[in-house]
Amino acid sequence: MSATLVRPAPERVAVRAREIVRIIEADPEFARLRTACAKYDEDWQSFTGYALVDGFDVETDTVPLFPEALRAMAIKSAVYEMTDGDEQAAEIPVSVPVDEMIHALAAQFTVLSRVQERTGIKFVHATDREQIGGWDHGDYTHQVYRAAWGPLSERFWIGKEETMKRKAVVVAKYEPLGIFQGGRKFAPGFATRG
Numbered sequence: 001m002s003a004t005l006v007r008p009a010p011e012r013v014a015v016r017a018r019e020i021v022r023i024i025e026a027d028p029e030f031a032r033l034r035t036a037c038a039k040y041d042e043d044w045q046s047f048t049g050y051a052l053v054d055g056f057d058v059e060t061d062t063v064p065l066f067p068e069a070l071r072a073m074a075i076k077s078a079v080y081e082m083t084d085g086d087e088q089a090a091e092i093p094v095s096v097p098v099d100e101m102i103h104a105l106a107a108q109f110t111v112l113s114r115v116q117e118r119t120g121i122k123f124v125h126a127t128d129r130e131q132i133g134g135w136d137h138g139d140y141t142h143q144v145y146r147a148a149w150g151p152l153s154e155r156f157w158i159g160k161e162e163t164m165k166r167k168a169v170v171v172a173k174y175e176p177l178g179i180f181q182g183g184r185k186f187a188p189g190f191a192t193r194g
Contacts, residue, residue: 007089007140008082014147016078020121021070027115036111037069037104038062047174047183049100052158052166061155062101068156069101075144076124085122091129092141095157096167099130133167136160 007013024030050056072094080090094102106112106125116123135141137159145152158166171182178187 005089007079010140010143011147013075013078013082013144016081017071017074017144017148020074020077023119023121024070024074024115027118029111029115033105033108033111033115034066036108037066037101047179048167048170049096051170052163053097053155064153065097065101065156068098068153069105071145071149072098072141073102073105073123073125075141075148077121080122080124087124087126088129090124091126091131093131093134093139094141095135096133096163097156097158099132133160133163
């Protein structure tokens with residue numbers, strides 16, 4: 001991240017982010033977008049995202065997690081608008097589980113594209129600009145979120161230090177099974193031997 005990165009005041013972004021969420025929720029395909037994210041369950045392979053949420057269950061956690069992702073995307077979109085399309089500034093840090101749901105949202109490419117066309121709102125998500133695990137309590141994202149919607153869900157918004165602890169525990173549990181580097185590498189024969 002650039003040392004000269006400048007973002008608009010959290011209170012200003014919060015006003016626009018709330019408006020963006022209202023606009024998206026009013027879109028005729030919003031229900032389909034929300035439902036499609038929840039049905040993405042059979043394709044989700046999250047070794048170090050959802051696994052950080054204590055007792056995560058795709059069937060029960062997607063409903064409350066979806067609004068968190070939508071709000072984070074609204075903040076990104078608001079920052080993007082207010083910085084004349086500065087993608088670096090717009091790629092705010094978010095909690096790892098919330099980022100996983102953002103990926104599910106972004107995977108609904110066709111519907112999301114139509115929503116963007118109808119609303120004129122640009123969704124911003126760039127993996128090469130992300131600060132994976134960089135979100136923390138009290139940071140810029142948290143300030144905007146709190147100003148826009150009040151307290152966040154502590155179940156899904158896991159701070160930086162706790163994220164590092166949980167990730168280390170999860171990775172250590174996977175290694176004896178032959179899953180290495182948080183799911184980026186598997187032991188030979190993992191998928192072919194019983």
